[in-house]
Amino acid sequence: MAQSVNDRRRINGPEESFPPVFDDEDDDEFKLKTQRKRGPGDIRPIFLQPGLISQANGSAYIETEKTKIACAVYGPRQSKTTTYSEKGRLNVEVKFAPFSCTRRRAPMRDAEDRSIGVSIHQAIVSSIRLELFPKSTIDVFITIIENDGIEGCIASGSLAASTALADAGIEMLGLVASCSAAIVGDGIQLDPTEAEARASSGTVILACMPALDSITSIWQSGQMSADLSLKCMEQCYERCNDIHSIVAQSLLEHRKTD
Amino acid sequence: MSSSSVTNSSAADETLRAQIFQRLHPRVYLERFIAEKIRPDGRTFDEWRNVSVNVGSISTADGSALVRMGDTTIVCGVKAEIAEPELDHPEQGFLVPNIDLPAICSPKFKPGPPTEEAQVLSDRLNEALVASGVLSLSSLCIHPGQAVWTLYVDCTCINYDGNAFDAALLAMLGALRSTTLPKATYNEETGRTTCSRKTRSPVQLTRNFASSSFGVLDTSHVLSDPTAFEEPLMDVTLTVIVDDRGELISTTESGGAISEETLLRCINRAKERALQLKD
Numbered sequence: 001m002a003q004s005v006n007d008r009r010r011i012n013g014p015e016e017s018f019p020p021v022f023d024d025e026d027d028d029e030f031k032l033k034t035q036r037k038r039g040p041g042d043i044r045p046i047f048l049q050p051g052l053i054s055q056a057n058g059s060a061y062i063e064t065e066k067t068k069i070a071c072a073v074y075g076p077r078q079s080k081t082t083t084y085s086e087k088g089r090l091n092v093e094v095k096f097a098p099f100s101c102t103r104r105r106a107p108m109r110d111a112e113d114r115s116i117g118v119s120i121h122q123a124i125v126s127s128i129r130l131e132l133f134p135k136s137t138i139d140v141f142i143t144i145i146e147n148d149g150i151e152g153c154i155a156s157g158s159l160a161a162s163t164a165l166a167d168a169g170i171e172m173l174g175l176v177a178s179c180s181a182a183i184v185g186d187g188i189q190l191d192p193t194e195a196e197a198r199a200s201s202g203t204v205i206l207a208c209m210p211a212l213d214s215i216t217s218i219w220q221s222g223q224m225s226a227d228l229s230l231k232c233m234e235q236c237y238e239r240c241n242d243i244h245s246i247v248a249q250s251l252l253e254h255r256k257t258d
Numbered sequence: 259m260s261s262s263s264v265t266n267s268s269a270a271d272e273t274l275r276a277q278i279f280q281r282l283h284p285r286v287y288l289e290r291f292i293a294e295k296i297r298p299d300g301r302t303f304d305e306w307r308n309v310s311v312n313v314g315s316i317s318t319a320d321g322s323a324l325v326r327m328g329d330t331t332i333v334c335g336v337k338a339e340i341a342e343p344e345l346d347h348p349e350q351g352f353l354v355p356n357i358d359l360p361a362i363c364s365p366k367f368k369p370g371p372p373t374e375e376a377q378v379l380s381d382r383l384n385e386a387l388v389a390s391g392v393l394s395l396s397s398l399c400i401h402p403g404q405a406v407w408t409l410y411v412d413c414t415c416i417n418y419d420g421n422a423f424d425a426a427l428l429a430m431l432g433a434l435r436s437t438t439l440p441k442a443t444y445n446e447e448t449g450r451t452t453c454s455r456k457t458r459s460p461v462q463l464t465r466n467f468a469s470s471s472f473g474v475l476d477t478s479h480v481l482s483d484p485t486a487f488e489e490p491l492m493d494v495t496l497t498v499i500v501d502d503r504g505e506l507i508s509t510t511e512s513g514g515a516i517s518e519e520t521l522l523r524c525i526n527r528a529k530e531r532a533l534q535l536k537d
Binding site: 008009010012013016017018019020021022023026052053054055056066068070072074077093095097098099100101102106107108139142143145146158195 | 279316317318319329331333335336337338339340341342343352354355356358360361362363364365368371372377380381384390408410412414416417418419440442450451452453454455486
């Protein structure tokens, strides 16, 4: 992958390099069939650990099989912008580690991490009582250490962000849980991996606050019938209830060990 | 009941006052600990923090390592790509080490391009890997003059609690040691290189080494493995890299002057440390 040669702030390699080409690239279909071992309605097991980053006000690390994401919350701290604002500002920044994807990511920020940042911002912003933090900014930084499907990254990222916010003691209306679904053939598969999402015709990511019975964000892309997308949302919402109890459990356990 | 709650709140008051004191007068705060021959985190001067290394946990990388040194956490991943060699070194591959100190790891870093600290660290890590000749670049050759491997060794700091250099070097070496490359063949007719999914072989490292960092306060107190709180207060910082046979690879000293005796003491301590880290 071509890296900007003029970037003197980093150690640069050769002008151009390419990821290796394998001589048997045709077994993707075969892999997909063998890969999904769980049922269509099952999600990958979630490992969630709040408070691993000691320098941050709050933090969380989440692992769902291959997807690995670290999240830290700094703030509320003084806003840098000079304009007065009565409400606090929520700032979400997502960063991919260079080795997190199948192809190496050049260290420059591209459009993808921004769009993930916006989706996660959408998912959690309505859960935070921003009116309590005038003139302040809450920074949520997310590093994706290993990526296995963008949908899963957004869902797990929202979950980690909400957990980290709770760990930081920031007042919220409720914890946010999030789940994704993909349409593969005629069926719905929850929490798709990268290969499954690639084989699907459309995806839905839903974020909600199960404790308040309200939805914070829905992101649907690709082609699907209205009926099917409603069904996806229903299934995701149901799963979110289970996910919510995992988050609550991990926060409680973390408090006990403190 | 009431008396216990009173002592509780006064104890909380004490800690709060200590925290405020630490913030306002960090140097005096540290000096008071030093006078008692102990450090703020309860270590003695020449005690190291616990180190754990977890190798090969990232499947998207060709080699990876996660290092925790106390609270400092660094992940390193190696990505192998194929490039054309430079004309004057037709058989040499590339080794490209970089470290990123993103905003996630400490409140003192802001999002954006690499900070000065990250640039200096990347450069020092590059120097260390090049100076030690840990990897023979000609072993990365696929076909002379046409195709060679490029190993991108990228470190990301997740939690910054001082002494990132030692942790990053440990992570880079751990990741390189776990790196395997697919068997690659260069086709002279098509000029393309293809790899086999089935056969992979490990990268050969020539030696095993570790770095040890020290901070010197008031020319006489030598603190091993300084934390993020101690680091900026040190008068002199010293990094010694030795290999497991006790041979010196690099010594960096920055800041004020130190005596020869202190330097030799640090080198001896670094030798012991390198042997400890070997297993």
